[in-house]
Amino acid sequence: MIENDNIIEVKGLVKKFGNFIANDNLTFDVRRGEIFGFLGANGAGKTTAIRILSGLLYPTSGDVKVAGFNVYKEREKVKKNIGYMSQKFSLYEDLTVRENIRFYGGIYGMSKKYIKEKTELLLERLKMQEIQNTLIKSLPLGWKQKIAFSVAIFHNPKIVFLDEPTGGVDPITRRDFWEMIYETSHSGITVFVTTHYMDEAEYCDRVSIMDQGRIEALGKPGELKEKYASQNMNEVFIKIAR
């Protein structure tokens, strides 16, 4: 693996579903350790792109490298280096908090002892020791989301993909969640996050804005605001989407 500053390299990515072009010639890089915001309206093609990056979908054409590996040819190596949190949070509702953590740790091939130690630490940090044996289905959305995120980075991936992690969550919980994202980023994990909340874009190191399958803008939030002469990212987005 060649050590360079880009942990994700995408060149000319196209994804078609029949005649519908979900991703139209995307080219972008994500730098090691940054928080990369992938913005766009609903249906802009964000989820498709994130699924291709995490190996869930084949690209129609284009060159996609994640953690130095080709997602098409070296999928197994990519898998070991990424974490993924889907829109639906993807926890097992009929398992307890602890069982979910143990299960996901287990499928990444971690040892029992390691899982146990790390689970204790995690529960303590999330302040969830008391509910560790509660079934996921009886927990509020914001808690599930925090657990899902913790589970996604449990195996210390190089990159974590978050697909609209804050959908349907109240502003306070969203704030808490972004705190977690910062912490993760500080620990050296690259965060790739899709969202359609433009205020969240301000928290990202760099953002790309997608519209109808194409990347229309890419850069630091400050630069974009300057370029489009806007007060905030919301205005930037509206100007681009028009």
Place this chain on the structure above:
Amino acid sequence: MNRFIGFVKKEFHHIFRDYRTMLILFGMPIAQILIFGYVVSNEIKDVNIGIYDKSKDNVTQQITNKILSSGFFILNENLNSDKEIEVAFKKGNIREVIIFEPNFAQKLKREGVAEIQIVADASDANTANIVTNYTKAIIQDYARNELLAQGLPFQIEPNVRLIYNEEAKGVYMFVPGTMALILMLVSAMMTSISIAREKELGTMEVLLVSPLKPLPIVIGKVIPYMALSFINGLVIIALSYFVFKMPIQGNLVFLLLETLLFILMALSLGVLISTASKSQMAAMFISMFALMLPTLLLSGFIFPIENMPGVLQWLSAIMPAKYFIIIIKNIMIKGSGIGTVWKETLILTGMTIFFLIMSIKKFKVRLE
């Protein structure tokens, strides 16, 4: 290996925590076998009847004794007038009244013909039919013996002899059929639903992103259902043996091995169904219509395959349950070994391999 055990453990948690799954897994087989055993039976037992004997001679007495000693009928009351017949029926205690005409024995001797009238309560038409048929059979049997004993001209009677199931016991029919139906349903439906559920809830995405390979995912999903289906098979066999006195003439181990083969077939079919369905609903409907109805109708479980039109016979040839039923019947009732059922066993094995390969091929490593 550690990953795999964790996966299977998780699957058991799903099953044991969902009371509906548990109900389908363990309630249904027991309920079905009991329902098929007691309700869907064309046997009669201890039917209450009335007898109105206008003749009261030695012949009517002999016929009455024969009927009452058959085990099918219980004499509820002796009637003494036509009026009492209707009263007895209205009370609802009896299903049938047998009426001997006056001077029965004399007429039989003189004219060679005497009349017995059988009146049955046909508000339950089915039972009435069965009950009268049984009665007729007993009377004919008596007449035949009597005629022969008296050296009267030889009479040709259709000589139907049922082998292996001399008493035409319904249980011999329904146990193999119910077993096929339940194992099919539990194995195929439950696995297909449980895989479809992961797709629906989005957990499948996370599994596919993880380093876990598709084959362990499928096997991990299948193993718990295999274990539970096998237990189900044992319960059905035990119930039919102890409650319904179904014999097990053949080798029990061989029987269980064949059962396991059928379960494996149904499981791989379930996985195949799940690859074609996006939601639990879809998986359930496909299992219901593609598996349950044909199994019920075309496997020879309820309707004899020989009587079907050609096209349906052809269709029934691709019903795995058909072969399983043949195998089970042979082992349990006739005590056959592999020498007799090797062909059916081979067909089932072939089907299993076919479904397995198909489902592993179709099991999508990526969402597309």
